[in-house]
Amino acid sequence: MQPKFLGAIVAALAAVFLLAWKTPVTQDGHSESALHERMEDLNSTLRRVNRLVKDKQKISEAVDLVVEMEHDVLDAKGEVPPRADKLEGAVRDSFVLGYRRDMIKLLVMLTELEMACLEGNTDAAQAVVERLVSHRNASHELYQDEE
Numbered sequence: 001m002q003p004k005f006l007g008a009i010v011a012a013l014a015a016v017f018l019l020a021w022k023t024p025v026t027q028d029g030h031s032e033s034a035l036h037e038r039m040e041d042l043n044s045t046l047r048r049v050n051r052l053v054k055d056k057q058k059i060s061e062a063v064d065l066v067v068e069m070e071h072d073v074l075d076a077k078g079e080v081p082p083r084a085d086k087l088e089g090a091v092r093d094s095f096v097l098g099y100r101r102d103m104i105k106l107l108v109m110l111t112e113l114e115m116a117c118l119e120g121n122t123d124a125a126q127a128v129v130e131r132l133v134s135h136r137n138a139s140h141e142l143y144q145d146e147e
């Protein structure tokens with residue numbers, strides 16, 4: 001076999017291994033979506049933020065975490081929830097548009113939260129977290145797949 005082809009085969013195999021390694025697989029053997037991963041990240045960061053914003057001495061530590069969440073939301077905003085696969089035509093279009101709008105609303109809330117944390121305003125920050133959690137719950141009702 002020519003070295004050129006051998007090189008191509010090795011590169012292709014390496015790409016397959018890399019993909020398999022990068023794609024998380026659930027216990028029942030299904031691949032998790034990139035969106036799911038961003039959501040899990042958002043969840044664990046929100047827990048830490050929620051603790052920090054209650055404490056005047058620690059609220060400034062929340063700033064970088066909130067910025068991390070903003071990046072996660074920017075990524076998630078470009079994804080399409082798996083539930084869209086079950087829809088077609090205009091219904092699917094309005095589902096995807098609604099999802100995007102609600103992601104943008106979340107991003108706006110996060111920038112408000114960032115501002116409150118920068119200002120050291122624990123009351124304002126906790127109020128934003130409360131709104132954010134209601135928005136999360138309402139959005140999950142609309143866009144998460146029913147099991």
Ligand code: HEM
Pocket residue numbers: 033035036039040042043044046081082099100102103106132135136139140143144145
């Ligand atoms: C900071 C706010 C949010 C947090 C902490 C969060 C957290 C999570 C978590 C932990 C999951 C996985 C749940 C499970 O597997 O049972 C999830 C899934 C999901 N969330 Fe969120 N979420 C937030 C906001 C939103 C918003 C605003 C939307 C829609 C605009 C949304 C749409 C979804 C969708 C579609 C899934 C299913 C993803 C999939 O399985 O591929 N989430 N979220």
